[in-house]
Amino acid sequence: MKEKGLLAVLLIVIALFAAVPAFPGTIPASVVPENARWVAHLDMEKFVATSLYGYLDKGAAFEIRSRDINRWLKMDLPKDVTGVTVFGLDDSKDQAVVVVAGKFDKERLMTLLDLAEDHKEEPYGAYTVYSTGEDGFGAFINDNLVVLSEKRPALEKVLDTAAGKVKDFAKSTLSASLREVPSGAFFSGAMPELSRLGQEVGGSRLLEKASGIFFMAQETKDNLLVRLQLTADSADNAKNMADIVQGLVAMGKLSGQGQMARVAGLLEGLQVKQEGKVLKLEFERPSKEIADFLSQGHGVKGLLD
Numbered sequence: 566m567k568e569k570g571l572l573a574v575l576l577i578v579i580a581l582f583a584a585v586p587a588f589p590g591t592i593p594a595s596v597v598p599e600n601a602r603w604v605a606h607l608d609m610e611k612f613v614a615t616s617l618y619g620y621l622d623k624g625a626a627f628e629i630r631s632r633d634i635n636r637w638l639k640m641d642l643p644k645d646v647t648g649v650t651v652f653g654l655d656d657s658k659d660q661a662v663v664v665v666a667g668k669f670d671k672e673r674l675m676t677l678l679d680l681a682e683d684h685k686e687e688p689y690g691a692y693t694v695y696s697t698g699e700d701g702f703g704a705f706i707n708d709n710l711v712v713l714s715e716k717r718p719a720l721e722k723v724l725d726t727a728a729g730k731v732k733d734f735a736k737s738t739l740s741a742s743l744r745e746v747p748s749g750a751f752f753s754g755a756m757p758e759l760s761r762l763g764q765e766v767g768g769s770r771l772l773e774k775a776s777g778i779f780f781m782a783q784e785t786k787d788n789l790l791v792r793l794q795l796t797a798d799s800a801d802n803a804k805n806m807a808d809i810v811q812g813l814v815a816m817g818k819l820s821g822q823g824q825m826a827r828v829a830g831l832l833e834g835l836q837v838k839q840e841g842k843v844l845k846l847e848f849e850r851p852s853k854e855i856a857d858f859l860s861q862g863h864g865v866k867g868l869l870d
Contacts, residue, residue, distance in 0.1 A: 592648075593664055593666060597652055597664075597726065598726045598731055599732040601737070601739055602739070602757075604651070604739060607751060609649070611751035613644075616787045617855060617856055618643075640669070645669070648664075650666075666709060684697050689704070689724055690725075691728060692724050693705070701715060702720045704720060739757055742757050742777065742779055743755050750782060751782060751783060751784070752780075752783075753781040755780070756777065776796050777795070789855050790848070793846040794846075795844040800839075800842050803843060807844050814837070833850075
């Protein structure tokens with residue numbers, strides 16, 4: 566394995582959790598700029614406390630990932646990583662920023678960084694920006710908080726926010742859209758404005774008519790509850806969205822073979838509700854059932870293979 570330094574190390578940490586339906590402690594509001602357009606967040610401590618995590622942790626694939634990364638980084642990821650927050654500063658994915666909170670072996674990470682031939686270290690205000698080539702930048706906000714981005718301007722905007730030079734998102738529309746997140750949720754996120762996204766995703770008329778999205782996941786009594794809420798620009802368009810979703814659900818339930826048959830049983834746990842301009846999708850199934858589904862390679866990636 567080619568060791569690319571600090572950025573590669575922490576991106577692998579993120580990749581580990583891409584295999585489970587979640588993102589990791591509290592959103593570090595002091596480093597999220599006021600102009601952030603969307604955010605997704607996983608509270609690792611709450612996630613690790615769920616039955617879902619316990620079932621996944623017993624799975625062979627999850628165990629191999631954890632074991633290899635723990636050995637390489639000298640970290641116990643479920644204990645040492647407390648939060649991962651991902652947010653975007655504009656319409657481009659190149660402006661996405663990842664903030665990882667936890668207990669880091671900084672000396673170990675710096676040693677790995679030194680192994681990368683193309684790494685650089687440059688001062689930026691009170692911080693140091695680390696880079697490996699032209700497609701990855703990172704910095705320590707403090708010993709327990711690391712920020713990563715593919716583009717340096719995005720990273721600098723976060724550092725300016727942490728330094729108090731730029732307002733954080735605490736009083737923004739994005740922050741307000743997260744007020745409905747229940748205290749027990751381990752995964753949550755929001756994008757208040759979806760219209761421009763609709764123009765990017767194949768010119769989707771459906772998304773062009775939506776004005777915002779909110780989602781969360783939590784576990785209650787060994788059941789996984791996932792809620793997704795779309796706000797349309799009119800009640801008629803909300804109904805159109807509901808009709809599309811219900812049509813897809815019906816197709817899935819009727820499928821007796823192929824990839825869609827894998828999720829047919831899970832669809833029994835999906836409820837579609839429309840309240841004026843708001844479309845609510847609520848999904849609830851036993852955590853053991855979800856873990857078995859994911860452990861068998863039937864996650865989103867599995868369905869696309």
